[in-house]
Amino acid sequence: MPSSVRFLTVRMFSLLLLLFIHLRACHSSPSMHPLCHDEESHALMQFKQSLAINESASIPLLIQGASWKVDGDCCLVDGVECDRDSGHVIGLDLSSSCLYGSIDSNSSLFHLVHLRRLNLADNDFNNSKIPSEIRNLSRLFDLDLSHSSFSGQIPEEILELSKLVSLDLGANSLKLQKPGLQHLVEALTNLELLHLSGVDISAKVPQIMANLSSLSSLFLRNCGLQGEFPMGIFQLPNLRFLSIRFNPFLMGYLPEFQSGSQLETLLLEGTNFSGQLPESIGNLKSLKEFDVEECYFSGVIPSSLGNLTKLNSLDLSYNSFSGKIPSTFVNLLQLTHLSLSFNNFISGTLHWLCDLTKLNFIDLRLTNSYGEIPSCLGNLTQLADLSPFRNKLGGQIPSWIGNHTLFISGRLGFNRLHGPFPESILRLPNLENLHLHDNLFRRTVNVGLLRSRSLVSLQLWCNNLSVCCNINDSVALPKFKILGVGGCNLSGEFTSFLHGQNHLELVDLW
Structure with missing residues (x-):
């Protein structure tokens, strides 16, 4: 072949290749995606019009007014996902959209038969039952109706959604009894996520659930589960999250x-x-x-x-x-x-806690702890709640507590703590609960030093304390719900202080 012909052939091939690349780039450009189908756009508009917006909610709305019509293309609406090739609506995410209303069997939602993902979580559907027409959405992979005020029996038609990988119906007033949990597990064998917390199941956990080898997240909190929990579920190879809390008749x-x-x-x-x-x-x-x-x-x-x-x-x-x-x-x-x-x-001391510097909550009630509260606990700068209630702790409350501005709750009652009352605790700005009753504290406590308006429970009874209230008019004092100063010597000023405590629910003065 002559060299000039070869050159033209190579040149032409190069131009064709460049044209092909350009056409591919244009096809993949977001501006060139196919338009939403008219019947699906109409179905979305009908669904929107069948619901109201809870105007009292402060959450930004995802579906409202003109946002449902952008150049006539519903694929550009927030929460709507379309297939890039066919233009069909394959995803609808209206979670936390302040929606209110009912969904029934005539809802246009069930005309969106190409849906693969549907998320209506965290809305209020007014105790609607899940319609049997859910079967129309047979292409669904992900279905989330949690926290949305659905009620009644979960329809058996949900078992026809055999492609489901993720199913969350939690935090609704639903029942799963006819069909039951076993029927659901037998039908939906591809599940990776199953969240039914709060659904009334009132049955045993089926052994067959241990065969869901893809399962990674299982939440069955407060479902009325009974019998013995299948041990094999713990050993599922992909399981990452398991919650079966608050099922008091579930053994295992x-x-x-x-x-x-x-x-x-x-x-x-x-x-x-x-x-x-x-x-x-x-x-x-x-x-x-x-x-x-x-x-x-x-x-x-x-x-x-x-x-x-x-x-x-x-x-x-x-x-x-x-x-x-x-x-x-x-x-x-x-x-x-x-x-x-x-x-x-x-019995043991608390020194082993000193290196756990990320702790913000410590509950050691009735653990036979003794000795002093270690000064090294001052290294726990994130500590907000300390509860070594009813132990054998002695010594004084360390001064470092008064420097922990994040501290909100101290339950140190029924110990052997003694010495002067640490007034620095009273100045903590975020304190909510302070329980120092039944110890050996002495001297005077001036509740006029309190700086936390969040303090709702103060218990000082059974100590050798005098309680006074030198009030600074420029400082607003807390409104207690629980106040225990029984056995303390109360000053006249304290009696006047009580006159302004109009939120008290429980008070002990003797």
Whole structure:
């Protein structure tokens, strides 16, 4: 082939390639997407017109007025997602849009048959039942109707949404009984997220749920669950979040956990779970939140729990744990919330807390703690709530508490604390609860020094205290709901102070 012909051929090929690239770029440009289909635009407008806007809500509205018509293209409306090729509406997100009204079987919503994602969470649909026409949305992958005032039995037609990967019907007045949980799990085998918290199930958790190998998030809080919880669910390979709180008739035991678990959240509070925590709980290396409050666990807490260094919330309160609080807890450097109250621990001091500098909540009521409140706890600069109530703590309240401006609650009653009353506590600006009753404090307390207008509960009874109130007219004093000064010597000024306390619900003066 002559060189001139080869040159023209290569030149022509290059031009064609450039033209192809240009056309591809134009096709992918946002300005070139196909328009919304007329019937779907009409369905959206009808749906909008069937609902009202709660004008008292302060949340910015997503669907209102002219925003539903932008150059005649509903694909440009906030919350609406269209397929880039076909133009069909495939996503509708109207969560937290202040919507009010009813959804019935005639709703134009069910004409949007190409929907893959539907989110109507956090609105008020006036106790509507979920219509059986939900079956029309058979292409749905994600369905979120949570916190939206739906009621009644969940229709069996929801079982026909076999492509569902995510289903959230939580925080509604719904029932799942006919069909029940077992029918739902058998039909929706692709689920990765199942949130039914607050739905009245009143049945056993089916064993078949342990076969949902893709499940990553399961919330069944306060569902009236019964019987024994399938142990295999804990060992689902992709499970990250599990909450079965507040099901008092749900029994169960923790399994032996294998390494490699992805569990980040494990919430069993208010169930009938019992037995001991397995040593293998230390294999839950990703665990961030562990709550077994008000269960029936017993025995010694395994030291391996202290190796879960990602934990930021740990609640073991109201069980029958015994032995010592593990020394390995000093490793839990990410903890912000700690509650070990109402167990049967062997006596110990509080010094192990000193390095847990991210703590803002400490509840150690009835934990057999003794000794002084360590001065090194002053390093916990985020501390807002300290409750070592009913222990054997002695010494004085350390002065550092008066420097913690974030401090809102101190429940230190029923201890052996003594010395002069630390007036610096009274000057804390955000204080809400101060319970120092049944200790050995002495001298005078001037409640006129109080600087927190949020203080609602002050309990000083059963101390050797004189309580006065030298009022500074330029300072507004708090309005108490609970005031306990029984056994204290009350001054005349304090009696005058009481005249302005018109929010009192409980008062002890003797």
